[in-house]
Every structure is written in C-alpha cells, then in structure tokens.
Amino acid sequence: MASHPYVHHARLDNEVIDxxxxxxxLTPHQETAGQRYSxxxxxxxxxxxxxxxxxVNDDGIPVVLDLIDQVHGLRCVLRELLSxxxxxxxxxxxx
Amino acid sequence: MADPYxxxxxxxxxxxxxxxxxxxxxxxxxxxxxxxGNERAEEQFKDVSAAYDLLGDPDKRARFDRGEIDASGxxxxxxxxxxxxxxxxxxxxxxxxxxxxxxxNDDILSQIFGSDSRFNMRMRGSDxxxxxxxxxxxxxxxxxxxxTLPDGTVLDVNIPPGTRDGxxxxxxxxxxxxxxxxxxxxxxxxxxxxxxxxxxxxxxNIHVDLPxxxxxxxxxxxxxxxxxxxxxxxxxPKWSNTGTVLRLKGKGVLRVDGSMxxxxxxxxxxxxxxxxxxxxxFVAHWRGTYSPRQAxxx
Numbered sequence: 001m002a003s004h005p006y007v008h009h010a011r012l013d014n015e016v017i018d019x020x021x022x023x024x025x026l027t028p029h030q031e032t033a034g035q036r037y038s039x040x041x042x043x044x045x046x047x048x049x050x051x052x053x054x055x056v057n058d059d060g061i062p063v064v065l066d067l068i069d070q071v072h073g074l075r076c077v078l079r080e081l082l083s084x085x086x087x088x089x090x091x092x093x094x095x
Numbered sequence: 096m097a098d099p100y101x102x103x104x105x106x107x108x109x110x111x112x113x114x115x116x117x118x119x120x121x122x123x124x125x126x127x128x129x130x131x132g133n134e135r136a137e138e139q140f141k142d143v144s145a146a147y148d149l150l151g152d153p154d155k156r157a158r159f160d161r162g163e164i165d166a167s168g169x170x171x172x173x174x175x176x177x178x179x180x181x182x183x184x185x186x187x188x189x190x191x192x193x194x195x196x197x198x199x200n201d202d203i204l205s206q207i208f209g210s211d212s213r214f215n216m217r218m219r220g221s222d223x224x225x226x227x228x229x230x231x232x233x234x235x236x237x238x239x240x241x242x243t244l245p246d247g248t249v250l251d252v253n254i255p256p257g258t259r260d261g262x263x264x265x266x267x268x269x270x271x272x273x274x275x276x277x278x279x280x281x282x283x284x285x286x287x288x289x290x291x292x293x294x295x296x297x298x299x300n301i302h303v304d305l306p307x308x309x310x311x312x313x314x315x316x317x318x319x320x321x322x323x324x325x326x327x328x329x330x331x332p333k334w335s336n337t338g339t340v341l342r343l344k345g346k347g348v349l350r351v352d353g354s355m356x357x358x359x360x361x362x363x364x365x366x367x368x369x370x371x372x373x374x375x376x377f378v379a380h381w382r383g384t385y386s387p388r389q390a391x392x393x
Contacts, residue, residue: 027187027188039175039180040177040180040181040186040188043175043176043177043179043180043181044177044180044181044188046176046177047128047176047177050122050126050128053118053119053122054119054122054123054126055119065188066190068128068129068131068177068181069181069188069189069190070190070193071131071193072131072178072181072186072188072189072190073189073190073191073193073194074193074194075131075132076189077194080219083265083281086265087265087267090265093351093352
C-alpha cells in the first residue's frame with residue numbers, strides 16, 4: 001500500500017489508519033494514482049488522533065465525528081443560504 | 096514561544112497526570128475542529144499542543160527543566176485541520192443529518208442542492224478568491240476588466256458604477272467545478288480602489304478642494320470644476336471665502352437605487368504664486384477694519 005508523506009508527520013502508523021478505515025471512521029477516496037489518502041482523509045486522521053489524545057475512547061470517536069460532520073453540513077448550508085440571500089439582494093438593488 | 100508551564104497553566108512541580116489533565120481541559124476548549132467557527136482557536140491550540148508535546152513526555156520535560164532544550168525546539172510540524180477541508184463546498188464526509196428533516200420538503204434548500212437534495216450525492220464546487228485593483232475613476236464610472244487566472248483562462252469582470260473599496264463582486268459559476276453534477280462555485284473578486292490625486296470619496300459623495308483666486312473670491316464668477324464625469328462650470332457667488340463648501344448636485348457616485356450622490360467643493364483662496372507689485376500697492380491703499388481673529392480673542 002502506498003503511504004502518504006503526511007502519515008509520517010502525523011505520527012500515525014499505516015496499520016492504525018487501516019484499522020480506522022475498517023471501523024468506518026475514514027472512507028478514503030482515491031485522489032491520484034498510487035496515493036490512497038487525500039488531504040481531507042489525513043486531516044480527519046489527525047482529528048481522530050487528537051480526539052484519542054483528549055481521552056475520547058473508541059466508542060466515543062464515531063459519535064464525535066458524526067456530530068462534527070453534521071456541524072460542517074449545517075455550516076455549509078448556512079453559508080449557501082447567506083450567499084444566495086446576499087446575491088438576490090444585490091440583484092434587487094441593481095434592478 | 097511562551098513558557099510551556101504557563102501555556103498549560105500548571106506549576107513546575109505538577110505531576111504528569113496533572114499536565115495531561117490540563118492539556119485535555121484546554122484542548123477540548125480550543126481544538127479547531129471542535130470550534131469550526133472560531134478563527135483564533137487554531138493559534139491558541141498550536142501553543143497548547145506544542146507545550147504538551149514537551150511537558151507530556153517525561154524525558155523531554157526533564158531535558159527542558161535542565162535547560163538542555165528550549166521551548167521553541169519542539170514546535171509541531173505544520174498541520175492542516177479537518178475543518179479546513181470539511182466545510183467549504185462540502186466533502187464526502189459532510190453529513191446532511193443536521194437538516195435532513197426540513198430539507199426534504201423545502202424548496203429553498205432543494206434549489207441549492209439540486210432537485211434530489213441528497214447532500215452527499217452532489218456537491219457544489221468551492222468558491223475562489225481574487226483581488227483586483229482599480230483606479231479611482233474606473234471604480235466610480237464602472238466598466239469591464241479581465242483577470243487572467245493561473246491556468247491561463249481569462250475571466251471577464253463587470254465593474255458596476257459606484258464600486259467601493261473592499262467590495263466583493265461575485266461571479267456566479269466561475270469558481271471550481273461541482274462534484275458529481277453539483278453546481279460550480281463562484282469567483283469572488285475583492286476590489287481595491289486606488290486613491291485619487293484630487294478626489295476623495297465619502298459614501299456616495301465626492302469631495303474636492305478647489306483653489307480660487309483672490310478676485311474670484313471677492314467678485315464671484317464662473318469657475319471650472321473637475322468632477323468624476325468630466326469638467327463642469329460652477330457659478331461662484333460674490334464673497335466666497337476659504338472653507339466655503341458648495342454642492343454640485345448629482346455629480347457624485349451612482350447609488351444602487353439609481354440616484355446619484357453629490358460633489359462637495361471646498362473653496363481655498365490662493366494668492367498668486369509670485370509676489371505681484373500691483374496687488375501689494377492696491378492692498379496698501381485698502382483700509383479694512385475686519386479682524387479675522389476676533390473669535391480667538393487675540
């Protein structure tokens with residue numbers, strides 16, 4: 001398996017990452033040939049490592065990840081809504 | 096870097112257990128991924144984790160206490176947080192469960208995310224940011240500009256009249272392409288307006304200082320005044336003093352409602368640049384009683 005330069009910096013073993021993939025915490029999408037993990041997968045791996053450092057146990061990790069992903073979903077929708085409202089307001093202003 | 100004991104808020108003789116507790120308490124509060132909206136969290140978290148990197152390891156801590164290594168030697172390698180990827184334009188991890196209940200029947204949300212609002216299936220492309228510097232008059236009068244992107248494509252930017260410094264123009268669909276059929280992102284162009292030699296802008300109004308001669312000030316008459324849309328002639332009343340402000344209606348900046356701001360002309364009486372013997376002789380014969388410094392009581 002091809003590893004990624006970040007893996008070294010992140011102090012993460014490929015083996016550990018494989019376990020996280022198996023647990024469903026990481027779902028890597030191949031970005032370029034020969035590189036299994038994209039930048040977002042590794043940033044997520046960092047987050048999992050940090051959560052473990054914070055004392056979150058293996059049962060807690062998927063709960064926290066799920067909530068964080070929901071927050072990002074909501075923030076994404078909120079940003080979209082704001083930008084839609086803003087551009088409609090601008091168009092009304094120009095009309 | 097600051098003293099790692101201070102950063103973690105522990106005493107120098109704290110136990111390893113106390114140090115770990117202090118780190119966990121701060122990190123829970125400051126981890127950027129647990130605070131996606133807090134810009135400052137990242138900087139603070141980096142300090143805390145660098146301090147813990149040093150003090151959390153008994154060997155490193157002992158070497159630090161003996162002065163063998165200093166706090167700056169253990170800064171962590173640059174790392175990007177999950178929040179930097181997870182939100183902008185969405186990702187395959189981003190979850191719609193937080194709003195799925197009201198998204199299903201809501202036409203506003205389904206418009207944004209496509210007819211089937213299954214969030215994970217199609218993702219809007221991310222926005223890209225550019226900066227564009229404009230000359231003062233180009234921003235006020237509007238026009239077209241082109242930006243050449245790093246990949247060689249050229250983007251036409253329509254500058255609406257009255258564009259302000261710091262304004263962000265949104266070019267729909269000119270950002271990165273969407274994922275799995277999602278809409279493309281937008282290009283956001285931040286405008287920087289260069290200052291002008293003679294005009295300044297306040298809101299929708301233009302301000303300009305207009306030098307006038309002594310005879311124009313005393314006798315009045317027609318003077319030419321520069322405006323952003325060209326030179327106009329203005330009538331100067333008799334006895335126009337320095338500091339008098341005259342308004343040229345509608346010679347300012349186009350507002351969003353289609354009306355125009357005004358230009359304000361501040362008069363400045365100027366004596367001739369070189370001494371004029373005739374004027375000196377004339378003023379010597381002039382006996383005025385007015386003291387301009389009355390209000391200063393001198």
